[in-house]
Amino acid sequence: MPTVEPRAVARHRAGGPRTLPADAERWPDAAAVPRASWPVRAVTEAVVGRALRRLPLRVRFADGTTLGPGGPLIEVRDPKAFHARIGTRGLIGFGESYMAGEWDAPDLVGALTVLAAHAADLIPPRLQRLRGAWAQRQPDAQRNTPDGSRTNISRHYDLSNDLFALFLDETLTYSSAVFRGFPADWSLLAAAQHRKIDRLLELAGVGGGTRLLEIGTGWGELALRAAARGAHVTSLTLSKEQRELALERVREAGYADRVAIELCDYREARGTYDAVVSVEMIEAVGVEFWPVYFHTLDERLTPGGRVALQAITMPHERMLAARDTYTWIQKYVFPGGLIPSTTAIEQAVRDHTGLAVAARDGFGAHYAETLRLWRERFTGQADEVAALGFDATFGRLWSFYLAYSEAGFRSGYLDVQQYLFTKENPAR
Template sequence: MTTVAHDAPADAARWPDVVAVPRPSRPRDTVTAALVRRALRGLPLRVRLAGSGDLGLGGPVLQVHDPAAFHARIGTGGLVGFGESYMAGEWDAPDLVAALTVLAAHAADLIPAPLQRLRGLWAPRHPHEERNTPDGSRANISRHYDLSNDLFALFLDDTLSYSSAVFRGFPADWDLLAAAQHRKIDRLLDLADVGAGTRLLEIGTGWGELALRAAARGARVTSLTLSAEQRSLALERVRAAGLEDRVSVELCDYREATGQYDAVVSVEMIEAVGAEFWPVYFRTLDARLAPGGRVALQAITMPHARMLASRDTFTWIHKYVFPGGLIPSTEAIEHTARDHTALRLARRDAFGAHYAETLRLWRERFTERADEVAALGFDETFRRLWTFYLAYSEAGFRSGYLDVQQYLFTKENPAR
């Protein structure tokens, strides 16, 4: 992978915590440097610390150009500081995904067990204003999905699908991505038994491809989104397809949905709900689904123990990419549905390797079109942020730290 050069200074007004390196502190920085060395020396990495030699057992290279700033950021911000250090150009990697994959595979061991147990004392906490209340959710969703439709169009395929595709084989090819996205959508629609006359509720519109594909089957679709930008483009696409009579796209929180539907589909939406509101989300699915109906979900998941350990921690992803988000575990999803609804799990299929390939294609496309991203007004620091986000996510799936599932839940007709 070609990494993004970092020559221009960051805009201090836009990126204050990237520009401002924490003040040196000998006790803090000495302890941090020791902890970093302890964490890295046993990993299959080659970490090159400028002026200090190499660490690690060998493998993908991670080059730390400014060790003092690198340690100061980690010492004050933990993994948030690690990401900000990359945004600031203080470290880099010739193969960023490979280096991050090693770190993701050893995530549970990077912090010593005694410090893990004291996580609540040192780890940053979620800002109260980013709780996923109805108002908080609107603000959180807008910060990511309302960045620019043109930005997303630069690295997504023509379907504008922003979730894992399902490929026939690997390695995946860009020219096959749109077909792989349709394969993913069709699998979900088949799970939900969507066909002519189906009353379908979609929670999380994206840019409308699933709604269009369902309507082409003859379904009547009500699709909900909190992103004004996404809704605008989705409506344009619905009109262009001549499907206004079958698709309604509403700027509406899932908690405000009304009516009864034969099927509910929601693709990678639960990650934005937040653990506090998972019961509400599943109760909404249950309430909106008619007896005998089917729910098809696609969800990113992580190991349950890691979810429990990190669920209250404010991360780099929260700060810069997905405020208010939390990736659930399969146990959390299934237990919440069981304990709070009449929905019953009928099927679950995992396909994490497909997400790794989807992210690789997006990342490569984003890198190839960096000049076009810049032309849209996104500066160099943003481009490094986005490169890190896509690589970080891909590494999560390549390491097995993350997975993605398609779920089928059913709701039985009441006994007569």
Template sequence: MTTAPSRPTTRHSTAAAPADPHRWPDVAAVPGTSWPVRATTAAVLRNALRRLPLRVRFADGTTLGLGGPLIEVHDPKAFHARIGAGGLIGFGESYMAGEWDAPDLVGALTVLAAHAADLVPAPLQRLRRLWAVRQPAAQRNTPDGARDNISRHYDLSNDLFTLFLDDTLTYSAAVFRGFPAQWPLLAAAQRRKIDRLLDLAGVQEGTRLLEIGTGWGELALRAALRGAHVTSLTLSQEQRALALRRVREAGVADRVRIELCDYREARGSYDAVISVEMIEAVGAEFWPVYFRTLDERLAPGGRVALQAITMPHARMLAARDTHTWIQKYVFPGGLIPSTEAVEQTVREHTGLTVTARDALGAHYAETLRLWRQRFTERRDEVAALGFDAVFRRLWTFYLAYSEAGFRSGYLDVQQYLLTKEGSER
């Protein structure tokens, strides 16, 4: 629910360092809301929390829930004001401000993710278009908008990503042999995932491969070591610089081109196309263009290997026009598709066929757990790079929130094989 806010009041959380109002304006200031809005928000929340397998303890000692992971609300007034004004965005900002915490953050968020469809009463769900914050037009994934959106996340700092990723610098779901996994096994699990995709796409000696979304170069590098000729596209200058260095150091620079290029600007014909967790940055408006690009760049008889995070179709439809905390602070312009949306777009806008699909959600939960633990262990090194306490809480919340999504089944990740009729290679 929203209201016309009164003048926001700046506060300093007792649970975290004060937020810089220039860098974090919506964290440093609690939105002004009327008493009726705060009271209504509190009543709606308390009614929902009473039915969840959680323990939510407020500063006055009141505890709600059926038992389970603990959430401690240090500043109920600010907590309710933020949620009343901004919904789930306010919930995340309240964590960033240190107004609530959880000893087992993933456990608490997993419960909330599992009950996401039930948290808002049905009458309010039906009025979602009236109270939900809309996506800002500036975050549309036009060619210029996509460059800005990608830069805001992937150009933060190569050094930052190096601190919590494994030696492959792979920023997508790994594939493990068993659970639970340990940190030393993550690099092998990432290479296993990459080799699985290369096999799915039929990449071998002489294959002309187009990669849409370079990351930091591990897939292009491994494809080149198979003897493939790789063209890899990225919009991140930081990623491209480091990927080029890694390719040179591996001695395969003669077989890999890494271009600062939007997927819509790709040219040429390729035997195989691979795109790993790139579609989440495309936006629903441009899904038809993205899949047509895969089709147009793929030679007859070619194969596409696609790795994509997915969410339930009904939740995707509810969220597709809504501005979310993840979009505001982590992935501007992003939207996770459903399997139905992927397959419908392929069917209606391309000549490709969805030949195979494999779900690997449990592997992503484990990948995120290892990243989150590594990020936490190296928080002092993150601080030394110039990232303040609010940023560190933001990223802790982001990694835990994502892990909870996969553990609850709210999110999944798929590996698709798309094929194109024509002469065999």
């Protein structure tokens, strides 16, 4: 384990410019720069320099040195800290260096899109083969056991309903919208979210009298629209904050007799339903529990029923490389999370259920646009975020998270799918 030194001391040693102070109690790994030995720094500088020289970027260091043939600008304000973090913590260190203000980019999404597009070849093949020796492993504390899932979900979704309301539209929908065209305007986001929800409800065949199970409530918009169609909805969530607000919205809409929102793990669900819908919840399940998750979808569905699933996906070979690695997103945003591939989803359905894949539709460009609107809204309300008690390091963390996610979809590294799974009715 590398030792660390306070950032003020690290800046003095490096002779670098002043960067952002981080609260050492709240952000210990952003507030302190890891001590990296000379060989580690030298190898890191060589590997990072090799990668940056080949990419369509322009990287400017504090001493005026530049790398890259041209493209979006990355400004490295504290090169010693930047290389020390990457050398000791890899991509986690890259994100922490941004949180600490040691590097920045006028067009952050543009710069991250270039990096995402070349994610598979940033590290030389010989070093990639040694990944298991240097990459951090996911901590056991973030395993998505029933208790672990409650803790993991709470760390993100129980931050503050008011925080999410600052950058989500009035539907409070925290998943990809479906637009009619690009570029999209903020005023069109709520309608685009309803379009997405309605597509899922149509896929699942939800109408009057349908018994619907929703796994992952969010703030209740899908349950409300299903109830408006005459469905009877049981919705499951592990977030106390989300449940409280979703129940309030259900009561205000007059659907308390049609919508039940339970603080319940998907593994604890009971009963059978005509349809099941789950929107961008599989990413929080973890590879270890994907078989259980899909078996639950099957077990809770009546013969002849339909499952509509929305899932973020990544290429299968990248998923295999990442599934045991601890990432910046897991450390700071979605503990225990892992994005599946379409191959992994379809293998789990085939191997652990009696369901059939009836349809699949990808629309990653729509997620990039959704994230752009969220990011612009979030960064434009820094004072409001601060007024809720979130500090400047949190603001940089979340700006990076939203930009990093948008870049994943703009580069094609990430996609989002809507699936329809069906269950044969042997009685017919």
